[in-house]
Amino acid sequence: MRRGLQIGKILGIPILLDPSWLIIFGLLTYLLSTSFAEKYPQWSNSQHWVVGTFTSLLFFGSVLFHELSHSVVARHYKIRVISITLFIFGGVARIGRDPSKAVQEFNIAIAGPIASFVLAAAFLGLSTVFSFDEKVAALATYLAGTNFILGLFNLAPGFPLDGGRIFRAIVWGITRDFSKATRAAGTGGKLIAFGLMAYCLWFVLHGDWSRVWYGLIGYYLLGAANDSVMQLAVRETLRGLSAADVMSQEVPIISGSLSLEDYGAEVLRTGRRYHLVVTDDRLVGLMNVQALHAVPREEWEHNSVQSVMLPRERILWASQDEPLQRLLERLFAADINQMPVVSGSQDDGAHVVGMVSRDAILRVIQARSELRHATPNK
Numbered sequence: 001m002r003r004g005l006q007i008g009k010i011l012g013i014p015i016l017l018d019p020s021w022l023i024i025f026g027l028l029t030y031l032l033s034t035s036f037a038e039k040y041p042q043w044s045n046s047q048h049w050v051v052g053t054f055t056s057l058l059f060f061g062s063v064l065f066h067e068l069s070h071s072v073v074a075r076h077y078k079i080r081v082i083s084i085t086l087f088i089f090g091g092v093a094r095i096g097r098d099p100s101k102a103v104q105e106f107n108i109a110i111a112g113p114i115a116s117f118v119l120a121a122a123f124l125g126l127s128t129v130f131s132f133d134e135k136v137a138a139l140a141t142y143l144a145g146t147n148f149i150l151g152l153f154n155l156a157p158g159f160p161l162d163g164g165r166i167f168r169a170i171v172w173g174i175t176r177d178f179s180k181a182t183r184a185a186g187t188g189g190k191l192i193a194f195g196l197m198a199y200c201l202w203f204v205l206h207g208d209w210s211r212v213w214y215g216l217i218g219y220y221l222l223g224a225a226n227d228s229v230m231q232l233a234v235r236e237t238l239r240g241l242s243a244a245d246v247m248s249q250e251v252p253i254i255s256g257s258l259s260l261e262d263y264g265a266e267v268l269r270t271g272r273r274y275h276l277v278v279t280d281d282r283l284v285g286l287m288n289v290q291a292l293h294a295v296p297r298e299e300w301e302h303n304s305v306q307s308v309m310l311p312r313e314r315i316l317w318a319s320q321d322e323p324l325q326r327l328l329e330r331l332f333a334a335d336i337n338q339m340p341v342v343s344g345s346q347d348d349g350a351h352v353v354g355m356v357s358r359d360a361i362l363r364v365i366q367a368r369s370e371l372r373h374a375t376p377n378k
């Protein structure tokens with residue numbers, strides 16, 4: 001999930017708004033206000049919009065509450081919660097790692113639907129207590145219904161829904177096989193996604209576009225279910241491998257005292273667009289074509305690589321024993337193609353021992369999966 005606009009922190013967890021959330025917030029507010037206008041013609045126009053906006057805000061507050069409840073349980077198991085993001089299809093809590101035990105995954109997953117059901121009951125109570133006030137009752141009745149549906153829908157047994165995680169936790173707990181459990185929950189997710197898309201298509205073919213939303217959610221779930229199964233396949237393929245296994249010893253190195261003019265010539269001569277800057281065999285920085293282009297052409301002669309390079313403190317690097325799975329995730333997260341592999345980097349003596357690239361890791365994944373398919377008895 002991409003980063004969004006941080007609107008605050010709750011329990012120390014950054015709450016982010018993805019730009020796509022504005023679309024759904026605007027749409028829901030509009031739909032609620034117009035439906036209140038139809039149902040309660042005696043209210044003034046501004047009252048329809050005020051109640052509509054409040055209801056919409058409280059709905060997303062409910063989604064946030066649902067995600068926070070997952071987060072609180074995750075934290076209880078010492079799993080870091082990175083952020084909670086609201087986006088067009090709801091909310092998502094990013095946690096630092098997968099739970100290490102089936103029972104933990106079960107409890108983290110079930111906390112969300114329970115929270116939604118508790119909210120549904122609370123809003124139902126509110127609508128009864130405030131039955132004399134049409135506006136509060138209308139708001140509370142809507143939120144009681146949607147929170148109930150939210151809890152129920154999330155219990156559907158397919159990845160990445162909570163029900164899929166609960167399903168995985170149960171299969172994992174019984175079979176002790178995490179991979180098998182993930183595949184089963186992934187398949188469940190795909191079936192639910194196809195079901196939603198088929199439901200939407202059936203209505204569309206009959207000229208009714210009111211259920212398009214279900215199709216879009218189905219499409220989103222399909223992508224997420226595929227991702228989770230793919231991630232698992234990658235993890236299995238890379239198990240036991242570390243940076244040292246795939247790093248290339250061929251490291252493009254230059255000296256910091258080189259002028260930018262000469263660096264430009266080096267890039268033209270070799271076609272390499274990325275170099276490590278090394279002094280006395282120690283890594284001091286990183287130089288690339290973008291940094292070169294940031295300096296006007298006429299100043300190349302009077303500037304050295306040292307003055308424009310990315311200093312060592314700001315370079316991402318890997319240690320030789322870093323697991324490849326984690327390294328690949330870091331490369332993708334930082335949106336970079338390669339990283340130096342260094343040894344003894346705690347002190348001032350970062351010694352470059354190789355380079356590891358996305359391509360090299362992807363080649364290993366491909367070769368390993370081809371070999372596995374070629375083996376008669378796997």
Ligand SMILES: [Zn+2]
Pocket residue numbers: 066067070112113154162
């Ligand atoms: Zn949930």
